Amino acid sequence: MKAARGLGRMMEVARAVASGDLEARCGHVGGELQELADAWDAALVGLRRDVEFALRSALSLAETSTELLVGLGALEARLVAQAGTVGEAERRLQSLGARSEEVGQIVELLDDVASETNILALNAAIEASRAGAQGRGFGMVAEEVRKLAERSAAATKDIGAFMQTVEGTTTDAARAVEAARAVNEDGAKSAEVLVALARSVDELAAELRGRFERFQLAASSEATLVAALQERRTLLTEALGGLGPLVDDPAAKDAPLHAAVRRLLGAILAPPSKDGGKGGTKDGAKPSATERRTATRTGS
Amino acid sequence: MEYDVLFFEVRGRRCALPVSCLREVTPPGPVTPVPLTPPSLCGLLPVHGEVLPIVDIGPKLVPQDPAIHHLPSFTGGERLIILEVPYAEVALHPPPAPGAADEVPVSRAPLELRAGLLASHISRLGAVAKEHLRAPPPGPDFVTATIYDTEGPALLLDPAATLRSIGRDLLPEAVA
Numbered sequence: 001m002k003a004a005r006g007l008g009r010m011m012e013v014a015r016a017v018a019s020g021d022l023e024a025r026c027g028h029v030g031g032e033l034q035e036l037a038d039a040w041d042a043a044l045v046g047l048r049r050d051v052e053f054a055l056r057s058a059l060s061l062a063e064t065s066t067e068l069l070v071g072l073g074a075l076e077a078r079l080v081a082q083a084g085t086v087g088e089a090e091r092r093l094q095s096l097g098a099r100s101e102e103v104g105q106i107v108e109l110l111d112d113v114a115s116e117t118n119i120l121a122l123n124a125a126i127e128a129s130r131a132g133a134q135g136r137g138f139g140m141v142a143e144e145v146r147k148l149a150e151r152s153a154a155a156t157k158d159i160g161a162f163m164q165t166v167e168g169t170t171t172d173a174a175r176a177v178e179a180a181r182a183v184n185e186d187g188a189k190s191a192e193v194l195v196a197l198a199r200s201v202d203e204l205a206a207e208l209r210g211r212f213e214r215f216q217l218a219a220s221s222e223a224t225l226v227a228a229l230q231e232r233r234t235l236l237t238e239a240l241g242g243l244g245p246l247v248d249d250p251a252a253k254d255a256p257l258h259a260a261v262r263r264l265l266g267a268i269l270a271p272p273s274k275d276g277g278k279g280g281t282k283d284g285a286k287p288s289a290t291e292r293r294t295a296t297r298t299g300s
Numbered sequence: 301m302e303y304d305v306l307f308f309e310v311r312g313r314r315c316a317l318p319v320s321c322l323r324e325v326t327p328p329g330p331v332t333p334v335p336l337t338p339p340s341l342c343g344l345l346p347v348h349g350e351v352l353p354i355v356d357i358g359p360k361l362v363p364q365d366p367a368i369h370h371l372p373s374f375t376g377g378e379r380l381i382i383l384e385v386p387y388a389e390v391a392l393h394p395p396p397a398p399g400a401a402d403e404v405p406v407s408r409a410p411l412e413l414r415a416g417l418l419a420s421h422i423s424r425l426g427a428v429a430k431e432h433l434r435a436p437p438p439g440p441d442f443v444t445a446t447i448y449d450t451e452g453p454a455l456l457l458d459p460a461a462t463l464r465s466i467g468r469d470l471l472p473e474a475v476a
Contacts, residue, residue: 115327119325119326119327119379122325122422122425123324123325125425126306126319126322126323126324126325126425129304129319129320129425130319130320130322143425
Protein backbone atom coordinates (compact mmCIF):
# COMPACT_ATOMS: atom_id res chain seq x y z
CA MET A 1 0.00 0.00 0.00
CA LYS A 2 2.77 2.37 0.95
CA ALA A 3 4.64 1.49 -2.20
CA ALA A 4 1.61 2.36 -4.32
CA ARG A 5 1.22 5.72 -2.60
CA GLY A 6 4.91 6.39 -3.00
CA LEU A 7 4.82 5.58 -6.68
CA GLY A 8 1.75 7.75 -7.08
CA ARG A 9 3.48 10.61 -5.35
CA MET A 10 6.52 10.22 -7.52
CA MET A 11 4.25 10.14 -10.57
CA GLU A 12 2.60 13.37 -9.44
CA VAL A 13 5.98 14.95 -8.97
CA ALA A 14 7.03 13.79 -12.43
CA ARG A 15 3.92 15.33 -13.94
CA ALA A 16 4.47 18.55 -12.02
CA VAL A 17 8.04 18.75 -13.24
CA ALA A 18 6.87 18.08 -16.78
CA SER A 19 4.43 20.99 -16.45
CA GLY A 20 7.23 23.27 -15.30
CA ASP A 21 6.98 22.98 -11.53
CA LEU A 22 10.50 22.49 -10.33
CA GLU A 23 9.47 22.99 -6.71
CA ALA A 24 7.65 19.68 -6.57
CA ARG A 25 9.25 17.13 -4.28
CA CYS A 26 8.45 13.58 -3.42
CA GLY A 27 9.22 14.14 0.21
CA HIS A 28 8.46 11.31 2.58
CA VAL A 29 6.97 8.34 0.81
CA GLY A 30 8.19 5.73 3.22
CA GLY A 31 9.11 2.20 2.62
CA GLU A 32 11.50 0.94 0.08
CA LEU A 33 10.78 3.79 -2.31
CA GLN A 34 12.07 6.43 0.10
CA GLU A 35 15.61 6.06 -1.15
CA LEU A 36 14.44 6.46 -4.71
CA ALA A 37 12.28 9.44 -3.77
CA ASP A 38 15.21 11.09 -2.02
CA ALA A 39 17.35 10.61 -5.09
CA TRP A 40 14.50 11.96 -7.20
CA ASP A 41 14.21 15.03 -4.95
CA ALA A 42 17.97 15.56 -5.00
CA ALA A 43 17.90 15.40 -8.78
CA LEU A 44 15.07 17.91 -8.81
CA VAL A 45 17.06 20.24 -6.55
CA GLY A 46 19.97 20.03 -8.93
CA LEU A 47 17.70 20.53 -11.91
CA ARG A 48 16.15 23.56 -10.29
CA ARG A 49 19.58 24.99 -9.57
CA ASP A 50 20.65 24.46 -13.17
CA VAL A 51 17.43 25.92 -14.51
CA GLU A 52 17.84 28.95 -12.27
CA PHE A 53 21.37 29.37 -13.52
CA ALA A 54 20.20 29.01 -17.10
CA LEU A 55 17.41 31.46 -16.48
CA ARG A 56 19.78 34.00 -14.96
CA SER A 57 22.12 33.49 -17.88
CA ALA A 58 19.24 33.91 -20.34
CA LEU A 59 18.14 37.09 -18.57
CA SER A 60 21.69 38.40 -18.56
CA LEU A 61 22.07 37.48 -22.22
CA ALA A 62 18.78 39.18 -23.02
CA GLU A 63 19.84 42.33 -21.17
CA THR A 64 23.24 42.32 -22.83
CA SER A 65 21.82 41.72 -26.27
CA THR A 66 19.26 44.45 -25.70
CA GLU A 67 21.97 46.88 -24.65
CA LEU A 68 24.06 45.75 -27.61
CA LEU A 69 21.12 46.29 -29.90
CA VAL A 70 20.53 49.75 -28.48
CA GLY A 71 24.23 50.59 -28.79
CA LEU A 72 24.40 49.32 -32.33
CA GLY A 73 21.28 51.22 -33.20
CA ALA A 74 22.89 54.38 -31.89
CA LEU A 75 26.07 53.53 -33.81
CA GLU A 76 24.07 52.95 -36.96
CA ALA A 77 22.26 56.24 -36.48
CA ARG A 78 25.58 58.02 -35.99
CA LEU A 79 27.01 56.38 -39.08
CA VAL A 80 23.97 57.46 -41.06
CA ALA A 81 24.33 60.98 -39.71
CA GLN A 82 28.04 60.91 -40.47
CA ALA A 83 27.30 59.70 -44.00
CA GLY A 84 25.01 62.67 -44.42
CA THR A 85 27.71 65.01 -43.14
CA VAL A 86 30.33 63.47 -45.40
CA GLY A 87 27.95 63.72 -48.36
CA GLU A 88 27.34 67.36 -47.59
CA ALA A 89 31.09 67.97 -47.36
CA GLU A 90 31.54 66.20 -50.68
CA ARG A 91 28.88 68.36 -52.31
CA ARG A 92 30.48 71.50 -50.91
CA LEU A 93 33.89 70.43 -52.14
CA GLN A 94 32.45 69.75 -55.58
CA SER A 95 30.89 73.19 -55.49
CA LEU A 96 34.22 74.63 -54.40
CA GLY A 97 35.93 72.83 -57.27
CA ALA A 98 33.38 74.24 -59.71
CA ARG A 99 33.93 77.71 -58.26
CA SER A 100 37.68 77.24 -58.61
CA GLU A 101 37.19 76.41 -62.26
CA GLU A 102 35.11 79.56 -62.64
CA VAL A 103 37.86 81.57 -60.97
CA GLY A 104 40.34 79.89 -63.31
CA GLN A 105 38.26 81.04 -66.28
CA ILE A 106 38.20 84.56 -64.87
CA VAL A 107 41.97 84.44 -64.44
CA GLU A 108 42.29 83.35 -68.07
CA LEU A 109 40.09 86.26 -69.06
CA LEU A 110 42.27 88.64 -67.04
CA ASP A 111 45.35 87.16 -68.65
CA ASP A 112 43.83 87.71 -72.07
CA VAL A 113 42.95 91.28 -71.13
CA ALA A 114 46.50 91.89 -69.89
CA SER A 115 47.89 90.44 -73.11
CA GLU A 116 45.57 92.56 -75.23
CA THR A 117 46.50 95.62 -73.20
CA ASN A 118 50.15 94.85 -73.73
CA ILE A 119 49.67 94.62 -77.48
CA LEU A 120 47.56 97.78 -77.43
CA ALA A 121 50.25 99.64 -75.53
CA LEU A 122 52.88 98.32 -77.91
CA ASN A 123 50.91 99.49 -80.93
CA ALA A 124 50.33 102.84 -79.26
CA ALA A 125 54.08 103.12 -78.73
CA ILE A 126 54.67 102.24 -82.38
CA GLU A 127 52.21 104.92 -83.47
CA ALA A 128 53.86 107.40 -81.15
CA SER A 129 57.26 106.53 -82.54
CA ARG A 130 56.02 106.94 -86.08
CA ALA A 131 54.63 110.33 -85.14
CA GLY A 132 58.12 111.52 -84.33
CA ALA A 133 58.70 114.26 -81.81
CA GLN A 134 54.99 115.03 -81.42
CA GLY A 135 54.29 111.49 -80.35
CA ARG A 136 57.01 111.27 -77.74
CA GLY A 137 54.68 112.12 -74.82
CA PHE A 138 52.09 109.72 -76.08
CA GLY A 139 54.83 107.11 -76.37
CA MET A 140 55.72 107.57 -72.72
CA VAL A 141 52.10 107.08 -71.74
CA ALA A 142 51.93 103.99 -73.93
CA GLU A 143 55.07 102.67 -72.25
CA GLU A 144 53.51 103.16 -68.81
CA VAL A 145 50.37 101.37 -69.97
CA ARG A 146 52.54 98.55 -71.27
CA LYS A 147 54.32 98.24 -67.92
CA LEU A 148 50.96 98.26 -66.17
CA ALA A 149 49.78 95.50 -68.47
CA GLU A 150 52.90 93.48 -67.68
CA ARG A 151 52.27 93.88 -63.95
CA SER A 152 48.69 92.83 -64.46
CA ALA A 153 49.87 89.80 -66.42
CA ALA A 154 52.35 88.89 -63.66
CA ALA A 155 49.67 89.26 -60.97
CA THR A 156 47.29 87.21 -63.06
CA LYS A 157 49.88 84.46 -63.36
CA ASP A 158 50.36 84.52 -59.60
CA ILE A 159 46.62 84.24 -59.09
CA GLY A 160 46.49 81.42 -61.62
CA ALA A 161 49.27 79.54 -59.81
CA PHE A 162 47.52 80.12 -56.50
CA MET A 163 44.23 78.89 -57.91
CA GLN A 164 45.96 75.80 -59.23
CA THR A 165 47.21 75.15 -55.71
CA VAL A 166 43.70 75.67 -54.38
CA GLU A 167 42.32 73.33 -57.02
CA GLY A 168 44.93 70.71 -56.14
CA THR A 169 44.10 71.02 -52.46
CA THR A 170 40.40 70.84 -53.21
CA THR A 171 40.95 67.74 -55.31
CA ASP A 172 42.95 66.13 -52.51
CA ALA A 173 40.25 67.04 -50.00
CA ALA A 174 37.58 65.63 -52.32
CA ARG A 175 39.55 62.39 -52.57
CA ALA A 176 39.92 62.26 -48.79
CA VAL A 177 36.20 62.85 -48.33
CA GLU A 178 35.47 60.19 -50.93
CA ALA A 179 37.68 57.77 -49.00
CA ALA A 180 35.93 58.75 -45.76
CA ARG A 181 32.58 58.17 -47.42
CA ALA A 182 33.69 54.72 -48.55
CA VAL A 183 34.88 53.90 -45.03
CA ASN A 184 31.61 55.22 -43.64
CA GLU A 185 29.62 53.08 -46.04
CA ASP A 186 31.64 50.02 -45.03
CA GLY A 187 31.02 50.90 -41.39
CA ALA A 188 27.31 51.29 -42.02
CA LYS A 189 27.20 47.90 -43.73
CA SER A 190 29.10 46.32 -40.87
CA ALA A 191 26.75 47.99 -38.41
CA GLU A 192 23.76 46.62 -40.31
CA VAL A 193 25.24 43.14 -40.12
CA LEU A 194 25.96 43.56 -36.42
CA VAL A 195 22.45 44.86 -35.79
CA ALA A 196 21.01 41.85 -37.58
CA LEU A 197 23.21 39.55 -35.51
CA ALA A 198 22.29 41.36 -32.32
CA ARG A 199 18.61 41.03 -33.20
CA SER A 200 19.10 37.30 -33.71
CA VAL A 201 20.85 37.07 -30.36
CA ASP A 202 18.11 39.15 -28.77
CA GLU A 203 15.41 36.92 -30.21
CA LEU A 204 17.30 33.84 -29.05
CA ALA A 205 17.69 35.33 -25.60
CA ALA A 206 14.01 36.22 -25.51
CA GLU A 207 13.12 32.69 -26.49
CA LEU A 208 15.41 31.26 -23.82
CA ARG A 209 14.00 33.63 -21.24
CA GLY A 210 10.48 32.63 -22.21
CA ARG A 211 11.28 28.97 -21.88
CA PHE A 212 12.98 29.30 -18.54
CA GLU A 213 10.53 31.85 -17.22
CA ARG A 214 7.84 29.27 -17.81
CA PHE A 215 9.62 27.11 -15.28
CA GLN A 216 9.97 29.91 -12.83
CA LEU A 217 6.39 31.08 -13.22
CA ALA A 218 5.11 27.57 -12.77
CA ALA A 219 7.38 27.10 -9.82
CA SER A 220 6.37 30.37 -8.21
CA SER A 221 2.67 29.63 -8.56
CA GLU A 222 2.89 26.09 -7.38
CA ALA A 223 5.70 26.51 -4.95
CA THR A 224 3.52 28.23 -2.37
CA LEU A 225 0.91 25.49 -2.57
CA VAL A 226 3.52 22.81 -2.26
CA ALA A 227 5.09 24.57 0.69
CA ALA A 228 1.72 24.87 2.35
CA LEU A 229 1.01 21.21 1.72
CA GLN A 230 4.35 20.23 3.14
CA GLU A 231 3.74 22.36 6.21
CA ARG A 232 0.31 20.82 6.70
CA ARG A 233 1.78 17.43 6.26
CA THR A 234 4.27 18.20 8.99
CA LEU A 235 1.57 19.52 11.27
CA LEU A 236 -0.56 16.49 10.55
CA THR A 237 2.26 14.17 11.36
CA GLU A 238 3.02 15.96 14.57
CA ALA A 239 -0.64 16.06 15.55
CA LEU A 240 -1.23 12.48 14.75
CA GLY A 241 1.95 11.52 16.53
CA GLY A 242 0.91 13.39 19.65
CA LEU A 243 -2.81 12.68 19.63
CA GLY A 244 -2.73 9.16 18.38
CA PRO A 245 -2.99 7.58 21.79
CA LEU A 246 -6.03 9.71 22.64
CA VAL A 247 -7.79 8.88 19.43
CA ASP A 248 -7.15 5.21 19.85
CA ASP A 249 -8.42 5.27 23.46
CA PRO A 250 -12.04 4.04 23.39
CA ALA A 251 -12.65 5.62 26.75
CA ALA A 252 -11.99 9.03 25.43
CA LYS A 253 -14.02 8.60 22.28
CA ASP A 254 -16.71 11.03 23.29
CA ALA A 255 -14.48 13.40 25.05
CA PRO A 256 -14.39 17.04 23.92
CA LEU A 257 -10.71 16.66 23.14
CA HIS A 258 -11.51 13.91 20.69
CA ALA A 259 -13.94 16.16 18.87
CA ALA A 260 -11.41 18.90 18.81
CA VAL A 261 -8.87 16.60 17.27
CA ARG A 262 -11.33 15.63 14.60
CA ARG A 263 -12.01 19.27 13.75
CA LEU A 264 -8.34 19.90 13.63
CA LEU A 265 -7.81 16.99 11.30
CA GLY A 266 -10.63 18.23 9.11
CA ALA A 267 -9.12 21.69 9.01
CA ILE A 268 -5.71 20.36 8.19
CA LEU A 269 -6.94 18.01 5.55
CA ALA A 270 -9.09 20.67 3.88
CA PRO A 271 -7.83 21.81 0.44
CA PRO A 272 -5.59 24.87 0.62
CA SER A 273 -6.95 28.23 -0.48
CA LYS A 274 -5.57 30.26 -3.43
CA ASP A 275 -3.41 32.25 -1.08
CA GLY A 276 -1.33 29.21 -0.62
CA GLY A 277 -3.32 27.60 2.12
CA LYS A 278 -1.80 29.90 4.58
CA GLY A 279 -4.96 29.93 6.58
CA GLY A 280 -4.30 33.21 8.22
CA THR A 281 -5.83 35.07 11.06
CA LYS A 282 -8.72 37.46 11.12
CA ASP A 283 -6.44 40.38 10.52
CA GLY A 284 -4.85 38.58 7.61
CA ALA A 285 -1.52 37.97 9.27
CA LYS A 286 0.04 34.66 8.57
CA PRO A 287 0.18 32.49 11.66
CA SER A 288 3.50 30.99 12.46
CA ALA A 289 4.07 27.23 12.60
CA THR A 290 4.40 27.46 16.39
CA GLU A 291 1.06 29.24 16.63
CA ARG A 292 -0.56 26.61 14.47
CA ARG A 293 0.92 23.85 16.51
CA THR A 294 -0.28 25.55 19.67
CA ALA A 295 -3.74 25.92 18.18
CA THR A 296 -3.75 22.28 17.22
CA ARG A 297 -2.82 21.17 20.67
CA THR A 298 -5.33 23.46 22.35
CA GLY A 299 -8.06 22.73 19.79
CA SER A 300 -8.79 26.39 19.22
CA MET B 301 71.55 109.79 -84.19
CA GLU B 302 69.13 107.25 -82.89
CA TYR B 303 66.18 105.52 -84.40
CA ASP B 304 63.52 103.38 -82.86
CA VAL B 305 63.37 99.67 -83.42
CA LEU B 306 61.16 96.86 -82.22
CA PHE B 307 63.00 93.96 -80.65
CA PHE B 308 61.48 90.54 -81.07
CA GLU B 309 62.49 86.90 -81.35
CA VAL B 310 62.18 84.42 -84.20
CA ARG B 311 62.88 80.84 -83.18
CA GLY B 312 65.22 81.97 -80.45
CA ARG B 313 67.05 84.49 -82.59
CA ARG B 314 66.85 88.08 -81.36
CA CYS B 315 65.86 90.42 -84.17
CA ALA B 316 64.93 94.06 -84.66
CA LEU B 317 62.93 96.02 -87.20
CA PRO B 318 62.78 99.78 -87.63
CA VAL B 319 59.57 101.19 -86.21
CA SER B 320 59.11 103.31 -89.28
CA CYS B 321 58.14 100.24 -91.29
CA LEU B 322 55.78 98.80 -88.67
CA ARG B 323 52.05 99.12 -88.92
CA GLU B 324 51.01 97.22 -85.82
CA VAL B 325 51.50 94.09 -83.77
CA THR B 326 48.60 91.67 -83.55
CA PRO B 327 47.91 88.16 -82.30
CA PRO B 328 47.99 85.61 -85.08
CA GLY B 329 44.71 84.30 -86.35
CA PRO B 330 43.96 81.17 -88.33
CA VAL B 331 46.37 81.37 -91.26
CA THR B 332 45.12 79.88 -94.49
CA PRO B 333 47.97 77.91 -96.08
CA VAL B 334 48.73 78.31 -99.76
CA PRO B 335 49.73 75.19 -101.69
CA LEU B 336 53.02 74.91 -103.51
CA THR B 337 54.62 77.82 -101.71
CA PRO B 338 58.02 77.86 -100.02
CA PRO B 339 58.28 77.29 -96.27
CA SER B 340 58.90 80.98 -95.66
CA LEU B 341 55.32 81.78 -96.73
CA CYS B 342 52.99 80.47 -94.05
CA GLY B 343 49.82 81.47 -95.82
CA LEU B 344 47.25 84.23 -95.91
CA LEU B 345 45.42 85.98 -93.14
CA PRO B 346 42.81 88.72 -93.21
CA VAL B 347 43.81 91.64 -91.00
CA HIS B 348 41.33 94.51 -90.71
CA GLY B 349 39.65 93.38 -93.89
CA GLU B 350 42.85 93.13 -95.92
CA VAL B 351 44.29 89.73 -96.85
CA LEU B 352 47.97 89.77 -95.99
CA PRO B 353 50.71 87.26 -96.71
CA ILE B 354 52.17 85.84 -93.52
CA VAL B 355 55.87 85.15 -93.73
CA ASP B 356 58.20 83.23 -91.50
CA ILE B 357 61.88 84.10 -91.75
CA GLY B 358 62.77 81.32 -89.35
CA PRO B 359 63.76 78.85 -92.08
CA LYS B 360 66.10 81.49 -93.49
CA LEU B 361 67.62 82.45 -90.13
CA VAL B 362 67.86 78.91 -88.80
CA PRO B 363 68.17 76.67 -91.86
CA GLN B 364 68.79 73.54 -89.80
CA ASP B 365 65.51 74.02 -88.00
CA PRO B 366 62.67 71.99 -89.55
CA ALA B 367 60.63 74.36 -91.61
CA ILE B 368 57.01 74.90 -90.79
CA HIS B 369 55.31 75.48 -94.07
CA HIS B 370 51.79 75.42 -92.77
CA LEU B 371 51.24 76.50 -89.22
CA PRO B 372 48.97 73.97 -87.56
CA SER B 373 48.49 76.05 -84.45
CA PHE B 374 50.14 78.63 -82.27
CA THR B 375 51.33 78.12 -78.74
CA GLY B 376 49.96 81.44 -77.56
CA GLY B 377 53.02 83.68 -77.38
CA GLU B 378 53.39 84.29 -81.10
CA ARG B 379 52.67 87.67 -82.61
CA LEU B 380 52.32 89.01 -86.10
CA ILE B 381 54.32 92.10 -86.91
CA ILE B 382 52.53 93.89 -89.69
CA LEU B 383 55.08 95.48 -91.98
CA GLU B 384 54.33 98.30 -94.35
CA VAL B 385 56.94 99.09 -96.96
CA PRO B 386 56.87 101.01 -100.25
CA TYR B 387 55.85 98.64 -102.96
CA ALA B 388 58.55 99.89 -105.23
CA GLU B 389 61.18 98.64 -102.84
CA VAL B 390 59.75 95.16 -102.84
CA ALA B 391 58.35 94.69 -106.29
CA LEU B 392 59.72 91.88 -108.38
CA HIS B 393 59.12 91.57 -112.04
CA PRO B 394 59.00 88.45 -114.10
CA PRO B 395 61.95 87.96 -116.43
CA PRO B 396 61.49 89.60 -119.82
CA ALA B 397 60.27 87.35 -122.56
CA PRO B 398 62.77 86.54 -125.29
CA GLY B 399 62.75 89.32 -127.92
CA ALA B 400 60.72 91.67 -125.82
CA ALA B 401 61.77 95.16 -124.94
CA ASP B 402 63.90 95.64 -121.81
CA GLU B 403 61.40 98.06 -120.33
CA VAL B 404 59.91 97.05 -117.07
CA PRO B 405 56.11 97.15 -117.17
CA VAL B 406 54.41 99.79 -115.13
CA SER B 407 53.10 98.29 -111.95
CA ARG B 408 49.49 98.81 -111.00
CA ALA B 409 50.11 97.59 -107.49
CA PRO B 410 49.32 99.79 -104.45
CA LEU B 411 51.95 102.14 -103.16
CA GLU B 412 52.39 100.28 -99.94
CA LEU B 413 52.82 96.56 -99.45
CA ARG B 414 51.74 95.10 -96.16
CA ALA B 415 52.68 91.67 -94.86
CA GLY B 416 52.67 89.88 -91.56
CA LEU B 417 55.95 88.64 -90.11
CA LEU B 418 55.66 85.83 -87.60
CA ALA B 419 57.50 86.46 -84.33
CA SER B 420 57.68 83.99 -81.49
CA HIS B 421 57.97 86.73 -78.88
CA ILE B 422 57.86 90.53 -78.78
CA SER B 423 60.44 92.06 -76.47
CA ARG B 424 60.23 95.83 -76.45
CA LEU B 425 60.64 99.04 -78.31
CA GLY B 426 64.05 100.60 -78.10
CA ALA B 427 66.27 103.27 -79.51
CA VAL B 428 69.39 102.26 -81.34
CA ALA B 429 72.38 104.49 -81.98
CA LYS B 430 74.71 103.93 -84.84
CA GLU B 431 77.57 103.12 -82.53
CA HIS B 432 75.64 100.04 -81.46
CA LEU B 433 75.68 98.61 -84.94
CA ARG B 434 78.15 96.05 -86.15
CA ALA B 435 78.55 94.09 -89.33
CA PRO B 436 75.95 91.40 -89.90
CA PRO B 437 76.85 87.76 -89.48
CA PRO B 438 77.02 85.54 -92.52
CA GLY B 439 73.55 84.66 -93.63
CA PRO B 440 70.58 86.06 -95.50
CA ASP B 441 71.00 89.38 -97.20
CA PHE B 442 68.08 91.03 -95.42
CA VAL B 443 70.10 91.13 -92.19
CA THR B 444 71.80 94.48 -92.45
CA ALA B 445 73.60 94.77 -89.14
CA THR B 446 74.05 93.35 -85.68
CA ILE B 447 72.84 95.47 -82.78
CA TYR B 448 74.71 95.15 -79.50
CA ASP B 449 72.87 96.46 -76.46
CA THR B 450 72.54 95.44 -72.83
CA GLU B 451 70.50 92.39 -73.76
CA GLY B 452 73.01 91.04 -76.25
CA PRO B 453 73.20 90.88 -80.02
CA ALA B 454 70.18 91.34 -82.24
CA LEU B 455 69.87 91.02 -86.00
CA LEU B 456 68.72 94.24 -87.60
CA LEU B 457 66.45 93.38 -90.50
CA ASP B 458 65.71 95.38 -93.61
CA PRO B 459 61.96 95.02 -94.09
CA ALA B 460 61.93 95.58 -97.83
CA ALA B 461 64.84 93.17 -98.35
CA THR B 462 63.07 90.64 -96.16
CA LEU B 463 59.92 90.72 -98.27
CA ARG B 464 61.98 90.68 -101.46
CA SER B 465 63.69 87.56 -100.21
CA ILE B 466 60.33 85.90 -99.78
CA GLY B 467 59.30 87.08 -103.22
CA ARG B 468 62.39 85.52 -104.74
CA ASP B 469 61.45 82.26 -103.08
CA LEU B 470 58.15 82.50 -104.92
CA LEU B 471 59.55 83.67 -108.26
CA PRO B 472 63.18 82.57 -108.52
CA GLU B 473 63.50 83.98 -112.03
CA ALA B 474 62.09 87.37 -111.17
CA VAL B 475 64.22 90.46 -111.02
CA ALA B 476 64.02 93.51 -108.89
